[in-house]
């Protein structure tokens with residue numbers, strides 16, 4: 635349902651993953667729920683300052699706020715804020731579940747390795763499998779195919795980093811010693827930013843990379859360009875032997 639909310643940021647940062655619209659909907663829900671109270675409280679605050687400003691001959695009053703007739707001005711808005719909170723929590727849990735808890739089966743898997751201060755992306759080669767001889771390793775360049783469900787296996791060689799793809803509305807910490815699996819389905823072709831979103835040392839700001847979301851044909855062409863022809867020949871002959 636959150637996907638149907640209008641997005642206040644999609645004009646600046648396009649939505650390029652299956653869950654980006656849901657995340658933007660949550661942003662809108664929070665903006666409205668918090669914004670209403672922010673504007674209301676500021677308007678009342680300044681109105682009170684103006685209305686009860688110093689006047690000649692009128693002594694100041696001391697209001698302790700202990701009488702029930704005064705207390706209700708705190709209790710009722712407080713309860714209303716809690717009701718809005720429940721809506722935000724329900725929305726947040728739904729989006730969190732979709733992006734982080736749920737792990738739909740992968741069509742492709744890429745390995746993402748953070749280190750001070752660059753990203754290494756390991757792509758499966760023509761055999762579609764990671765950790766085989768035809769893997770394609772690139773520094774600061776991630777190539778994926780549109781409309782394919784990708785798993786990423788996120789690692790760090792040294793300190794905490796964070797794999798952040800703004801157009802996907804995805805952020806995930808990389809933790810040394812752990813391999814963290816997550817997923818995304820790109821929905822838009824093009825070239826976009828990948829960032830490190832965790833201060834990881836003096837060169838943190840240099841840890842920008844690019845993601846290339848390609849059509850099936852573009853991706854196949856990129857793969858052919860980046861695969862060693864000898865390896866490709868060996869693969870084709872071994873797969874035909876297997877038949």
Ligand SMILES: [Cu+2]
Nearest residue numbers: 795830834841
């Ligand atoms: Cu980093």
